[in-house]
Amino acid sequence: MKPAVLPRHGPRRAKLLVVDARGRITHHAAADLPRFSRRGDLIVANDAATLPASFAATHVRSGEPVEIRLAGRRSLAPDAVSAFTAVVFGAGDHRTPTERRPAPPALVVGDTLIVGPLRATIAAVHDHPRLVDIRFHDGVDEIWAAFARHGRPIQYSYIPERLEMWDTWTSIASQPVAFEAPSAGFILDWSTLRALRARDARVASITHAAGISSTGDPDLDRLLPLDEPYVIPAATAALLNQTKQCGGRVLAIGTTVVRALEHAARRTGEVRSGGGVATGRIGAKTGLLVVDGIVSGMHEPGTSHYELLGAFQESDTLETMATEAEDRDYRSHEFGDAVFIERFGGIGAEQLVTVRKGPLSRLAPGCSLLATGRQQQGASSGDLQVATNARQDLY
Amino acid sequence: MTHPRLQALRAAVTGGTSGLGRALVAELLRRGAHVAFVARHGDAVQRTADELRGSHGIVGDVSRKDDIYPLALQITGTLGGLDILVNNASSLGPVPLALLADTNCEDLELALATNLVGPFRLTKALLGSLAASAREGRHPIVVNISSDAAVTPYETWGAYGASKAALLHLGRIWDEELRGEGVRVVSLDPGDMDTPLHELAIPDADRGALKQPEDAAREIADAIAALTAASPATTTEPGVLQ
DSSP states (O other): OOBOOSOOOSTTSOEEEEEOTTOOEEEEEGGGGGGGOOTTOEEEEEOOEEOOOEEEEEETTTTEEEEEEEEEOSOOOTTOOSEEEEEEEOSSOTTSOGGGSOOOOOOOTTOEEEETTEEEEEEEEOSSTTEEEEEEOSOHHHHHHHHHHHOBOOOOTTOOSOOOHHHHOOTTOOSEEESSOOGGGGGOOHHHHHHHHHTTOEEEEEEEOOOOSOOSOHHHHTTOSOOEEEEEOHHHHHHHHHHHHTTOOEEEESHHHHHHHHHHTTTTSSOOOEEEEEOSOOOTTOOOSSOSEEEEEOOOTTSHHHHHHTTTSOHHHHHHHHHHHHHTTOOBSTTSOEEEEEOTTSTTOSOEEEOSSOSGGGOOTTOSSSOOSSEEEOTTTOOEEEEOOTTGGGO | OOOOOOTTOEEEEESTTSHHHHHHHHHHHHTTOEEEEEESOHHHHHHHHHHSTTOEEEEOOTTOHHHHHHHHHHHHHHHTSOSEEEEOOOOOSSSSOOOGGGOOHHHHHHHHIIIIIHHHHHHHHHHHHHHHHHHTTOOOEEEEEOOGGGTSOOTTOHHHHHHHHHHHHHHHHHHHHHGGGTOEEEEEOOOSBSSHHHHHHOTTOOGGGSBOHHHHHHHHHHHHHHHHHSOGGGSOOOOOOO
16 A cells, blocks of 8 residues: 655545444545544544654764654653653664664663753663663753754655654644654544534543554564553543443544553443553454444554454455555555544444434433434434444443 | 632743743742743743743744744643643834834734734644643633734834734634634733833833733733633633723
């Protein structure tokens, strides 16, 4: 699949491939996304803004130039910017494909790196000689100022032009904690958010430190994604649990949201608010506890993002999806086209039957404000439709 | 006399090293807010950050496009989000003030860049943070510092007055559009104050007749407290306050 090579934001020009809960594939414009939302849906996006996480630096002991890409941190607290996990590249920049980048000089604990006006020390070398922990010694405000002035967005050779910070922030970008853009969120511009609300869907957010997607080194790539801290606000957790109780759908904007929500719910099935660290991979064997659908970029087979889609649909459906996307010239990567994939057999998989009367009188207690998500305006008849389903007891 | 507190709210003030901006940084800090401020000159930023303990000083120029995202990064980075944005940094345009017919186009452009386009860009870059604040149950606001010159056509105040008039109208439209997101945008007129900007505009003014910026800062902080505390339904209509 060809990568999208120009930054473009919002749904105005992108395509949207939809796989519904019965595994059927259709093709649309990304601007049509709100049409696939229903009353009572909760759309959850990652509102992390993107750090300019790439730095031209000097390895003092060897005197050689290196590139440092910040790739992980343990806490999202605003003052926790002294310690990062980082991937180190040899001389050069993003215009050389990562797999052809020269190795950095040997990195040893205690080595000093000069990063703009900052000095950093290598605090640990991990399982891979290019994966290190670094520590900055300056004050918090000085570190943020150096990030702002000397950091560049992490980017790859398929986009030769230099990305600016504004290329990498989604419309809803808030706290700058992502190392690469949570790019599924580019589909949400403010008018799309408005259109979703107009359909009585709700929008909530989490903050998740989306990590780097590729290092060009197979051994290192196997360690991805690194552990990623996230924060789920109390308001989001309350909406999530209310939505689940009322039979509404939870639609995740991006793989990071799936990872965070499923991680937060893994113990009890209820999403708990607060911070956590999303560990492990999600794939075909993962039973999803929370998320009923995902909006994501186009990902190619073999990537961890594609593997995650296996939790939503059968592998043959995903293969068909990949083939159709290729045939129809969908573009991959962070500024490319999008997919909306419902969970196979999930809410919406049932045969829709038309009823004359709305189901509001049969809602579960506490759900009067939040419709069921199974109720839809009939497209042709104007009658209300409600799906028969296996969870009638909720009514 | 007690003033409502702004405990733990996160505020950013542009033009924070002199006049009203500096007084606002001090006032917001006094009320318990976490405050970041922006100004162009590194020395003044450092001095103000040292004097106003707990504040986060950020160097940048809101009139420059390339400065906006670095500013937004540092504001949301150091504060961990944002509840209050005060667009205070202002340019008079030509100094000394000049008839429009004698105003260089570049001076008009600078006034527009500082007083209109800069606040637009910064608000847009920080809108994600403000909307996140609203989703978490707070009542985030953008305060645009306005002027009676935004509504009254004073001679020789053409560049400043036109840019402030445009900012006022921009704020009204923002406010209509952002209500659904739970973000309010208001314009506040602090009145004629004894500040460096006023001195530039009217060097021979009777300073004794001018309002002290600290007094204006208290009034603005009171307005911010009312707007960030009240539910949207009970807040007063935004407008130009005297």
